[in-house]
Amino acid sequence: MTSADDRVVPAAARRRRRPTKTGVVLSEELIVQTALRLLREHGADALTVRRLGLALGADPSALYRYFRDTDDLLLAIADELIGRTLRDWRATGVWRADLRDLGLRIHAGALAHPQAAVLSSYRVTGRVHEIEAVETIIGVLRGAGFPDPDAVRIYHAFVDQALAFAALDAASVALPRAAREAEAGVWRAMYARLPADSHPNIAATAHHLVRDMGRSAYPSALDLLLSAAAARLAEAEADPGASGGGSRSPGPSH
Template sequence: MTEGRIPAERRRRKPTRSGVVLSEEVIVDCALRLVGQHGPDALSVRRLGAALGCDPSALYRYFHNTDDLLLALADRIIGEAQAGFEPDGMPWEEGLREMALRVHGCYRKHPRVAAMAAYRVTRRLNEFRAVDTGIGLLRRAGFDDASAVRYYAAFIDTVLGHAALDAAHLALPVERRVADDRAWVGEYAELSPRTHPHLAAARGQLPLMGGSSFEVALELLLAALVAAASGEGV
């Protein structure tokens, strides 16, 4: 049994008032839906109990507390990102690229959860598999164990950092998100070349600041890893 998990004998098998048979999967499904609709405040045993038609105390048979549940949500997203991912038959750098795109895409799909959990360590099966896969790809590239671990940490932190930024942007109210994006063709475009010469010179390209820089950062990082694997250094 994974350390900290709730023993199976404590889990409920009778249907709730709404006819739902509780399980970790059912609770995580409900929590993902509620957080997606209502934000972080929805992650409470009271709201989950109401949505599932059960006494809130029943949820403690599956999760120690809401932080334990948050880690399960994060691990679910990691699992979604890995579904169908089989990197063994592709070059190592292509495997890392696909892994990064999958993780980033799944966090964008669940932006409110991503903003809460992208920086957490889930200590669960999907994360174990993902870390093993990533380090394995870098060992296949020829890096020694210490380098593979160090470079994987840099790789996944870059991916998750951008995922959290982009997710937080998506989780903003629409009017705030639009205002932030418009700033690059509004306030920034109006700055004087006398006070901000470089911004004025690059005025036509500033809208690029409004999009995600994730793919650019990913390609820069992959290029550095390819160079390091060929002996050119990072």
């Protein structure tokens, strides 16, 4: 798509009066869902106005009523993935458990749509689901008792860690099966056979490397981050002035 700001119409006016050739009525939601399907089935090259129009049974120019260009659509896809993360998530009031669950949901959502995650995980959308996520995560941290400066720093680290691992692991999942299997075999074929006299540390840990390197490190990295955050909270509670100032939510600490 090329930029077409003047053709984007208000949301209330976007709904088509007549169905497309396939009998469906276009909407922003339908276009995003179709784009996700095309990305999953055909990769990044599928994200073109021509292929979307073909899949929807609509004139490609009709898509400009909903999105200015493919980048605008990509932001909507990114926001949809965030929305799916939040849809069934419920806070328990235990900050560490709540953030761990949310982080794992972000990661799992990316792996469910690896092509979309690779393209969109680094984007800032400014859309409704992203705003909700920012409000929710900072709220969990402030409710736990983190001073505001710490809440923002930990939010930043939490989100960037989750999205970075999402992009990394999604890129791996998006590889052709043969490439993934070849990479997994390197740990057994190469590292597990290195001699102890030349590579003593690899040889001593080879069985752990073979077992661990084939799976995502995100759960372990997330636990390390949350442990560091818990330690920082304990420090802030012991010395409230050490946080550099800022407000604290009166919510309970867990």
